[in-house]
Amino acid sequence: xxxxxxxxxxxxIRQFAEARDWGKxxxxxxxxxxxxxxxxxxxxxxxxxxxxxxxxxxxxxxxLEAIRFEIADVQIYLMRLADVLSVDxxxxxxxxxxxxxxxxxx
Amino acid sequence: xxxxxxxxxxxxIRQFAEARDWGKxxxxxxxxxxxxxxxxxxxxxxxxxxxxxxxxxxxxxxxLEAIRFEIADVQIYLMRLADVLSVDxxxxxxxxxxxxxxxxxx
Amino acid sequence: xxxxxxxxxxxxIRQFAEARDWGKxxxxxxxxxxxxxxxxxxxxxxxxxxxxxxxxxxxxxxxLEAIRFEIADVQIYLMRLADVLSVDxxxxxxxxxxxxxxxxxx
Amino acid sequence: xxxxxxxxxxxxIRQFAEARDWGKxxxxxxxxxxxxxxxxxxxxxxxxxxxxxxxxxxxxxxxLEAIRFEIADVQIYLMRLADVLSVDxxxxxxxxxxxxxxxxxx
Numbered sequence: 133x134x135x136x137x138x139x140x141x142x143x144x145i146r147q148f149a150e151a152r153d154w155g156k157x158x159x160x161x162x163x164x165x166x167x168x169x170x171x172x173x174x175x176x177x178x179x180x181x182x183x184x185x186x187x188x189x190x191x192x193x194x195x196l197e198a199i200r201f202e203i204a205d206v207q208i209y210l211m212r213l214a215d216v217l218s219v220d221x222x223x224x225x226x227x228x229x230x231x232x233x234x235x236x237x238x
Numbered sequence: 239x240x241x242x243x244x245x246x247x248x249x250x251i252r253q254f255a256e257a258r259d260w261g262k263x264x265x266x267x268x269x270x271x272x273x274x275x276x277x278x279x280x281x282x283x284x285x286x287x288x289x290x291x292x293x294x295x296x297x298x299x300x301x302l303e304a305i306r307f308e309i310a311d312v313q314i315y316l317m318r319l320a321d322v323l324s325v326d327x328x329x330x331x332x333x334x335x336x337x338x339x340x341x342x343x344x
Numbered sequence: 345x346x347x348x349x350x351x352x353x354x355x356x357i358r359q360f361a362e363a364r365d366w367g368k369x370x371x372x373x374x375x376x377x378x379x380x381x382x383x384x385x386x387x388x389x390x391x392x393x394x395x396x397x398x399x400x401x402x403x404x405x406x407x408l409e410a411i412r413f414e415i416a417d418v419q420i421y422l423m424r425l426a427d428v429l430s431v432d433x434x435x436x437x438x439x440x441x442x443x444x445x446x447x448x449x450x
Numbered sequence: 451x452x453x454x455x456x457x458x459x460x461x462x463i464r465q466f467a468e469a470r471d472w473g474k475x476x477x478x479x480x481x482x483x484x485x486x487x488x489x490x491x492x493x494x495x496x497x498x499x500x501x502x503x504x505x506x507x508x509x510x511x512x513x514l515e516a517i518r519f520e521i522a523d524v525q526i527y528l529m530r531l532a533d534v535l536s537v538d539x540x541x542x543x544x545x546x547x548x549x550x551x552x553x554x555x556x
Contacts, residue, residue, distance in 0.1 A: 164283065
């Protein structure tokens with residue numbers, strides 16, 4: 133199984149949550165709220181930066197480390213939400229790309 | 239290549255953006271802002287629902303379809319942000335799970 | 345009563361909600377979620393702009409009109425949340441400014 | 451001058467920012483991002499609560515204090531954004547209520 137398999141990562145996150153009996157907290161509504169919260173924290177990392185300061189070559193290692201954690205937090209709750217709603221992330225992403233292909237022709 | 243490979247999906251999203259010359263828009267700051275915007279739209283889908291109404295068995299097909307698109311939008315911008323910052327999503331997710339394992343012992 | 349009195353505006357918003365029997369929807373949790381949703385829409389207005397393009401002198405009238413509506417939406421739900429939690433917005437804003445005065449000395 | 455006058459509060463926040471020479475950071479784009487960040491933190495306070503737990507009578511004083519600060523943070527940046535865009539908050543709120551009156555008839 134490849135290390136970056138979405139299905140496998142989703143399964144690991146589910147096992148983590150189930151082992152702690154967090155199912156009752158992980159309603160779709162609550163998970164959507166958690167995603168908004170983490171996305172807000174991710175945005176906050178960049179709020180006073182110029183476009184240039186936000187580039188990989190300009191970010192401090194400390195800042196980049198904080199951003200990495202926020203990316204992980206958004207991703208974890210997004211996978212959890214997709215899981216409890218039986219949404220196949222790869223499929224919906226590819227569907228959306230296909231729609232965008234027609235909306236934004238080259 | 240599996241259909242749900244994170245690296246492969248990220249590459250497809252990059253090619254889509256590069257084919258449209260969107261690189262100048264896809265600064266880390268702008269992408270973080272786009273993630274917050276899409277996460278807000280995802281939250282809005284659930285804002286007046288009770289916990290029960292947000293469950294898979296209660297959601298209307300129309301509502302679920304809108305939610306699927308919002309999940310895709312958050313995921314696409316999150317992959318794009320990780321890509322421009324050379325962040326390995328699988329790695330940061332697993333690092334975060336490992337940290338959470340020690341913070342939330344069973 | 346001045347037209348820009350926070351207490352008066354909050355009362356008008358409350359009357360609007362009560363006349364429609366929206367009390368059961370306006371739990372603090374739901375209102376916080378609505379604020380996140382509207383803040384996301386407000387952010388989305390600016391996401392692909394440069395700092396310069398987001399300035400008052402550069403914004404199109406169409407764009408500014410959309411931004412005005414999003415500001416109103418965030419403000420309405422924020423006043424509603426403060427109202428249902430008996431939070432005095434003027435008081436908490438002044439408290440926060442006083443704290444910031446000590447954190448960020450001139 | 452009444453303590454809850456929106457124009458007066460906005461002026462105090464402007465003076466605070468100008469005294470610290472924060473004008474260059476307070477572009478509309480950055481302020482919209484800051485609002486999204488603070489709205490995310492506000493949402494995070496409520497994310498695992500049930501609707502009942504989020505009510506004024508159920509919240510702990512500690513939780514309520516944290517929520518008060520988050521409300522203040524969203525309000526401060528919202529007033530700042532309105533100020534730099536010359537938006538009259540009272541006016542846009544009343545315009546939006548008038549529009550909603552026609553959309554949601556009693």
